[in-house]
Amino acid sequence: MTHTPTHHKDERTLVIIKPDGIQRTLIGEIIGRYERIGLKLVGMKLMVPTEDMVSKHYTLDAGWLQAVGEKSIKGFVDKGQTPPSTDPLEIAHSILGRLVKYLTSGPVIAMVWQGAHAVKIVRKITGGTEPLTSDVGTIRGDFVLDSYQMSETDNRSIRNLVHASGSVKEAEDEIEHWFTDEELVDYSIVSDKILYAPDMSDILGKVK
Ligand code: CDP
Ligand code: MG
Numbered sequence: 001m002t003h004t005p006t007h008h009k010d011e012r013t014l015v016i017i018k019p020d021g022i023q024r025t026l027i028g029e030i031i032g033r034y035e036r037i038g039l040k041l042v043g044m045k046l047m048v049p050t051e052d053m054v055s056k057h058y059t060l061d062a063g064w065l066q067a068v069g070e071k072s073i074k075g076f077v078d079k080g081q082t083p084p085s086t087d088p089l090e091i092a093h094s095i096l097g098r099l100v101k102y103l104t105s106g107p108v109i110a111m112v113w114q115g116a117h118a119v120k121i122v123r124k125i126t127g128g129t130e131p132l133t134s135d136v137g138t139i140r141g142d143f144v145l146d147s148y149q150m151s152e153t154d155n156r157s158i159r160n161l162v163h164a165s166g167s168v169k170e171a172e173d174e175i176e177h178w179f180t181d182e183e184l185v186d187y188s189i190v191s192d193k194i195l196y197a198p199d200m201s202d203i204l205g206k207v208k
Contacts (some may be wrong), residue, residue: 003172003184009196011118012042012184014174015126016163019106020144027109030139030162033125034113038195043112043175043184053177054103058096060173065092075130075148084152095157102157110178116196119171126164134160 005011017030035041049057058064069088072095076083085091113122127138132147134140140160151158165171175184194200 003175007196008116009192010114011116011168011171012112012114012175013118013122013165013171014163014178015111015113015122015165016103016178017109017111018103018159018161018163019108020159021161022107022109024143024161026143026161029143031111033139034111034122037115037121037125038191039113039115039118039121040187040189040192041111042114042186043179044109045179045183046107046109048107049103051100051104054100055096057174057177058099060177061170065089065096068092068095071129072148075133079149081149098151098155098157102159112175112179112184119165119168122164123166126162129160130158131160 003010003012015034017027021027021030031041066088069090069092072091073083073086073088083091084094115121125138127134127140129140130146130148131140131144136142139162144159144161146159148158165174
């Protein structure tokens with residue numbers, strides 16, 4: 001069932017720590033970055049996904065193949081390099097094949113994070129797709145040094161440590177794909193109050 005947020009603070013997004021994130025022993029670092037901004041972890045599991053699970057994940061949105069192909073071509077053209085093909089769909093199908101190999105190569109951790117503008121905030125903290133050009137201060141910018149060109153040369157996926165949903169719609173579909181309703185927990189944490197209460201008038205004089 002789709003989770004329909006009634007307030008900004010209830011927005012949810014899907015994050016997957018990819019196999020390289022786990023192998024690089026960055027689990028705590030990655031989770032810490034989402035946690036410290038005030039997002040709340042409402043679902044989490046470790047697993048080795050099946051090929052079917054991964055290929056469905058990336059094709060939940062019918063437009064993803066075209067978009068990823070176009071974005072990759074732009075990644076080459078912007079640097080004055082020649083893309084492997086000028087056909088976005090041809091590029092996308094090879095990217096998808098490589099992604100299936102990458103994400104089934106070892107355990108991953110799938111998580112659902114909840115909080116105000118969760119989708120955009122998580123994307124901001126995660127950084128752009130290509131680590132070479134993702135911003136300093138982001139997970140992909142700080143911990144990995146891969147590029148479109150190098151991954152193409154070696155015929156493999158870009159290793160960028162995490163997946164993060166790209167839009168609210170993508171998040172809803174992806175959460176449903178990876179989690180059942182029972183696996184997601186609705187709960188409060190103390191910091192919710194200081195982040196979201198309309199006023200902070202009950203801080204003083206309350207502890208007896
Ligand atoms: O993950 P993100 O939403 O930033 O990027 P995407 O365009 O949805 O692509 C999904 C994943 O495919 C990326 O995170 C990369 O791991 C991989 N990819 C790749 O290996 N080579 C490309 N040229 C583009 C994407
Ligand atoms: Mg994406």
